[in-house]
Amino acid sequence: MIDHDHLFKELISTFFVEFLELFIPEVLTYLDRDSITFVDKEIFTDITAGERYEADLIVKAKFRSQESYFLIHIENQAQQQTDFSKRMFRYFSRLYEKFDLPIYPVVLFSYKYPRTVEPNYHQIAFPNKVVLQFNYDVIQLNQLNWRDFVQQANPVASALMAKMNIADSERPKVKLECLRLLATLRLNPQKCN
Numbered sequence: 380m381i382d383h384d385h386l387f388k389e390l391i392s393t394f395f396v397e398f399l400e401l402f403i404p405e406v407l408t409y410l411d412r413d414s415i416t417f418v419d420k421e422i423f424t425d426i427t428a429g430e431r432y433e434a435d436l437i438v439k440a441k442f443r444s445q446e447s448y449f450l451i452h453i454e455n456q457a458q459q460q461t462d463f464s465k466r467m468f469r470y471f472s473r474l475y476e477k478f479d480l481p482i483y484p485v486v487l488f489s490y491k492y493p494r495t496v497e498p499n500y501h502q503i504a505f506p507n508k509v510v511l512q513f514n515y516d517v518i519q520l521n522q523l524n525w526r527d528f529v530q531q532a533n534p535v536a537s538a539l540m541a542k543m544n545i546a547d548s549e550r551p552k553v554k555l556e557c558l559r560l561l562a563t564l565r566l567n568p569q570k571c572n
Contacts, residue, residue: 388435390534394535396412397533398453398535401528402516402535406483411443411444415438415439417437418437418438418450420434421434421473422434434452434470437450438451438453439478450474453487455486456489459490463497464500467484467501467513467515471513484515485517486517488519488521489520491521491542497517499517500513500514501513522544525540525543528543529556532560532564533564534561537557537564538557540553540556540560
């Protein structure tokens, strides 16, 4: 059985800058690329439900031309989950409490179905005011058209294209394009080991 969660973590940690280039390039305008470090896994326990959660990927980096750091938390979600936005907020609050650093939260939804658009926030509101609105970036692969990524010379695009919005009749063509793209990429063998 394939451990998709592990493969996701390996892909994004190996090609972290390429992931940012593809999906959130604005972060690269203020991130010091030489300062990127991966934080050991963080495990959170929901005492009331008796469940344990592990944050998928946490990166610590410096702001460019500054001495201050921030975290990027990337969570892969392979199946739809009720109240996922609440879980993202819990991760955020626990990471913020532990590290006391600004956190840039991102979720990558990699499931095929359902194709309904996922929310990008968690909110606590009363009729007269919003007490909290926590926002995060959403990359929902089944909402992205593979054709928009087929010309990207990016290993992350090639790896994730198969999870994007593809008509069943186009699957063989996408597979061929992914293989073509991988063959033309000039990957650094040291980076892939």
